[in-house]
Amino acid sequence: MSQSSIASALRRDAQHNRAHILEVARQAFGNDSVDVSMDAIAKLAGVGAGTLYRHFPNxxxxxxxxxxxxxxxxxxxxxxxxxxxxxxxxxxxxxxxxxxxxxxxxxxxxxxxxxxxxxxxxxxxxxxxxxxxxxxxxxxxxxxxxxxxxxxxxxxxxxxxxxxxxxxxxxxxxxxxxxxxxxxxxxxxxxxxxxxxxx
Amino acid sequence: MSQSSIASALRRDAQHNRAHILEVARQAFGNDSVDVSMDAIAKLAGVGAGTLYRHFPNxxxxxxxxxxxxxxxxxxxxxxxxxxxxxxxxxxxxxxxxxxxxxxxxxxxxxxxxxxxxxxxxxxxxxxxxxxxxxxxxxxxxxxxxxxxxxxxxxxxxxxxxxxxxxxxxxxxxxxxxxxxxxxxxxxxxxxxxxxxxx
DNA sequence: GGCTATATGGAGACTGTCTCCGCTTCGACT
DNA sequence: AGTCGAAGCGGAGACAGTCTCCATATAGCC
The missing domain is CATH 1.10.357.10 (Tetracycline Repressor, domain 2)
Structure with missing residues (x-):
């Protein structure tokens, strides 16, 4: 409960999505290069582009x-x-x-x-x-x-x-x-x- | 007349365009950076994108x-x-x-x-x-x-x-x-x- | 002046970043 | 449990860049 204020600032589903996106991006960038497109990462993570950009503005x-x-x-x-x-x-x-x-x-x-x-x-x-x-x-x-x-x-x-x-x-x-x-x-x-x- | 075979292989208008594009590109890249877009160079040179790409395929x-x-x-x-x-x-x-x-x-x-x-x-x-x-x-x-x-x-x-x-x-x-x-x-x-x- | 190979230009296909907004879902409060 | 507002979601699409395609225009040889 008394986690960080960051954790409580995000709804639980959002927290999960954020972490999932990071993990997917880590693998994608690691396997290929930073040239992997944002849309591709969104697709890999199974989220919409809007969600990706909500968590990471660019x-x-x-x-x-x-x-x-x-x-x-x-x-x-x-x-x-x-x-x-x-x-x-x-x-x-x-x-x-x-x-x-x-x-x-x-x-x-x-x-x-x-x-x-x-x-x-x-x-x-x-x-x-x-x-x-x-x-x-x-x-x-x-x-x-x-x-x-x-x-x-x-x-x-x-x-x-x-x-x-x-x-x-x-x-x-x-x-x-x-x-x-x-x-x-x-x-x-x-x-x-x-x-x-x-x- | 007995220039290079390259010169005679191009029609005169094409030769002129090619040279003009080069000059324009030189200035554009020089003033800004190589990030200047191809379309911008075509526009600066007053030619269509097709002409630019005919002379320089990329x-x-x-x-x-x-x-x-x-x-x-x-x-x-x-x-x-x-x-x-x-x-x-x-x-x-x-x-x-x-x-x-x-x-x-x-x-x-x-x-x-x-x-x-x-x-x-x-x-x-x-x-x-x-x-x-x-x-x-x-x-x-x-x-x-x-x-x-x-x-x-x-x-x-x-x-x-x-x-x-x-x-x-x-x-x-x-x-x-x-x-x-x-x-x-x-x-x-x-x-x-x-x-x-x-x- | 006519004719054809050569050259032209710009619409549009494709790819990438990033925005906008109607719809969904969470979760606090009753 | 049911309600409801705020938080979150997704994906269409705006925008910019590279590059292609082809109907049209032109140079330059006869």
């Missing part, structure tokens, strides 16, 4: 709701990394890896994420949260001299996003993905010896 | 025709670089810079370019040509020990493309673009002293 909102769920597991991973890894440099490395996987939870996801960083969208808050976390983990590494101060959390976020976009979910760019990840890593790592080319 | 084909023109100036730049720069490492650097500009000739261009690398499209040949050139310039740098052998021309192409995509044409990511470009550069440069993190 496609980004649906994606955002799905991503918030995913974000929770990303945050769990963050806690895990921060707890288990005392080396701030290694922690950053693990975090960026987790970040890459998160961004590719659904094929085609990088595009709306990028858009959300430019114009307000339902995905925007999640993006900002991820950037802030990246910033924090980066700073810890910087404070220990394990990462250059030339980069910001935002830079790393965009770097990871760009790599996710370029390599996509298809296997086509497996090698390229690994190489670019390595390039990004080298990019933030503090050179052990002489400074390379600065900004 | 949007990618139109983009490809435009890009081929741009590719010529990119190739001029390549010749210029190769002639004027004896340092193979510096040549690579200049080439990647030119590459970045070329990829952002029109806002939104990176997306179709990436798609063309995965599935056949009118843009595919141009992409392959650019990758091959990058490979060649990279190899020259590698042979002089100025670039790591861990990267391929394809990797650098995708790296540049990813950066172009992430920073877009809008000014929003000016800093990020520069930082990422630097990261990419550091990524291919042979470390002067001790080897950093390997693959």
């Amino acid at each position: 496609k980004d909102a649906l994606l955002a709701a799905l991503l918030v769920l995913h974000y929770e597991s990303l945050d769990d991973r963050r806690v895990e990394i921060e707890a288990g890894e005392s080396d701030a440099g290694r922690a950053l490395e693990l975090w960026v890896e987790a970040l890459g996987d998160w961004m590719l939870a659904y094929e085609g996801l990088p595009e709306p994420l990028r858009a959300a960083c430019r114009v307000e969208s339902p995905l925007t808050p999640t993006c900002h949260a991820v950037i802030a976390t990246t910033e924090r983990i980066l700073k810890a590494a910087q404070d220990e001299g394990l990462a250059r101060r030339t980069m910001t959390g935002r830079d790393i976020f965009f770097g990871a996003l760009a790599i996710a976009w370029a390599s996509g979910a298809t296997a086509a760019g497996e090698d390229t993905r690994n190489v670019l990840r390595d390039v990004l890593k080298n990019g933030w790592m503090e050179p052990k010896t002489a400074p390379g080319g600065g900004v | 949007k990618d084909a139109l983009l490809a025709a435009l890009l081929v023109l741009h590719y010529e100036s990119l190739d001029d730049r390549r010749v210029e670089i190769e002639a004027g720069e004896s340092d193979a490492g510096r040549a690579l650097e200049l080439w990647v810079e030119a590459l970045g500009d070329w990829m952002l000739a029109y806002e939104g261009l990176p997306e179709p370019l990436r798609a063309a690398c995965r599935v056949e499209s009118p843009l595919t040949p141009t992409c392959h040509a650019v990758i091959a050139t990058t490979e060649r310039i990279l190899k020259a740098a590698q042979d002089e020990g100025l670039a790591r052998r861990t990267m391929t021309g394809r990797d650098i192409f995708f790296g540049a493309l990813a950066i172009a995509w992430a920073s877009g044409a809008t000014a929003a990511g000016e800093d990020t673009r520069n930082v990422l470009r630097d990261v990419l550069k550091n990524g291919w440069m042979e470390p002067k002293t001790a080897p950093g993190g390997g693959v």
